[in-house]
Amino acid sequence: MKLSRNFYRPLALGAPAPIRETPVRVERMIHFVPPHIEKMRAKLPELVRSVDVVLGNLEDAIPADDKLAARQGFIHMARNTDFGAAGLWTRINALNSPWALDDIVEIVAAVGDRLDVIMLPKVEGPWDIHYIDQLLAQLEARHRLSRPIQVHAILETAEGVMNVEAIAGASPRLHGMSLGPADLAASRGMKTTRVGGGHPDYVVLADGSAGTERHRFQQDLWHYTIGRMVDACLAHGLKPFYGPFGDFSDPQACESQFRNAFLQGCLGAWSLHPTQIEIAKRVFSPDPQEVAFARRILDAMPDGSGAVMIDGKMQDDATWKQAKVIVDLARLIAARDEKFKLLYDL
Template identity: 75%
Template sequence: MKTPSAFYQPLAIGAPLPFRELPISLERMIHFVPPHVEKMRAKVPDLINKVDVVLGNLEDAIPADAKTDARNGFIQLAKDNDFGSTGLWTRVNCLNSPWFLDDLLKIVPAVGDKLDVVMLPKVEGPWDVHYLDQLLAQLEAKSGLARPIMIHAILETAEGVKNVEAIAAASPRMHGMSLGPADLAASRGMKTTRVGGGHPDYAVLADPEETGNARTAYQQDLWHYTVGKMVDACLSYGLKPFYGPFGDFSDAQACESQFRNAFLMGCLGAWSLHPTQIDIAKKVFSPDPAEVAFAKKILDAMPDGTGAVMIDGKMQDDATWKQAKVIVDLAELVSSKDSELAEIYGL
């Protein structure tokens, strides 16, 4: 582990200084684009105005014989577009793949000045982050970049979840983490083929009734423990936690429910793999207007955040002031990009 005095020093001569604090940015949905498909690249200019993050996907779901085309396609879409306040990310191939090194060696020199985040799959421990950290610093120095590229880790192995705190603390480049439920399920030996969401067999039963009626089963959340552990690790180190993919595009109701669980637990956004999921993520990860209005009441009644007041029959104190500030701060961030919601929030 680096000493505190060395933690924020660049890892290569000429590389930019790491961020002391993460840039403030709205990231309700990380929208995945397969960049080897020309018609999908053509939709990016329109997407930039609809999503918070455009991510060029180079890893899972990209066929082996299309990896080079996906990499080249991502470079092209980065060059062809002005992203403004919309984030530009890429999910590179995993470290032990034959494509990872070329992903970095080709992308950073070509479009590193536009790239905000590298999403690294299947992170098992801090050593994976250290390797990418050093490599990015060398490439930034060689390319003359003025701004560091951040790292976002996907938790999709049992070892990665076990080492989640060490991963969070591994580098000042760390942006945040996402849950990767499909690969994590395989790594754990979980008996499900679903990508995210609940499972009807993961349930608790209501108490038996004397009438002998069938007992009601209440489906539980397979990912509750992991999301909670990820959120705690991220927030302990000032990082951003995200829910990952929800694979059943036909079930918008279940997708919204899973996203909302993650939002309530502290996640700031989720992946959108299909256009229908963009609006779901926007709805869920933007605070409810009624919640914002009530939170503003608390802040107005307690300007210095101390003491206790009664509002609408409910006691509010220092702790609820902090809760209210989380809601209002998020509403202000959303308002900076979404004029329609800004009007609704009164911000």
């Protein structure tokens, strides 16, 4: 086990100092782009104005024959696009694949100074984070990068869920985690082919007598895992995210799943289709009425102490903390998004 005094020491001579505080950014959606498709890269100048994060995807959904083209396409888009306020991420191939090492080495050498986050799939334990942490430090030193590249872990195996707390505490390089429901379902042996969302057979029945119609209430397959992930992330100062929702024909179900994740503490979700961008913006931005009420709480309790009554409801230091979370997030979003600046009157 690494000594606590060494936790924030660079892992290679000449590497930048590890991050002590995760950069504060609005990341309501991580929008996936297949970088081997030229017409998709051509849309980037317009896309970056509407999304919080652009991610060049190298892993799942990229055919094996296109892996090298996707890597080169990502390097091209990173070099030739002004991302403005949008973050630039890539999802590399899994560490047990034949492409992962070259993904890391070639991308850091070519565009490491522009890259914010590497998303690492199928993280099973802290050892995966330790490996990429050391390798990135060596590459950052070799290429004289001035800031460390962060790592975002995808939680998509049973072993990864079992080790989620150890993963969260593995390195100061960690940005956060995303739920990967499709691979996790396969790893657990779950009987579903859906990519995220619920299942019509995962229900509880209302009480009732034999022979009478009983109401069915669909449950959330991912509630337990999201709760564990959120607790592990927030305990270590990391950012939790919901992953993909694969049914593009059902925006209502997508919005419902995103909202459940938002209420549980997730800061954003993946968007795989342009229609999901606006859903993520709507869901992961606080409701204007909630923001207005939260501001009233902060105004009534400037130092966060004591208790006051607002509209017949008691507010104390605990609700002051809740209100501050909402208002702080609203201010970040208002600085990024003119539409929400007007809605929030900030």
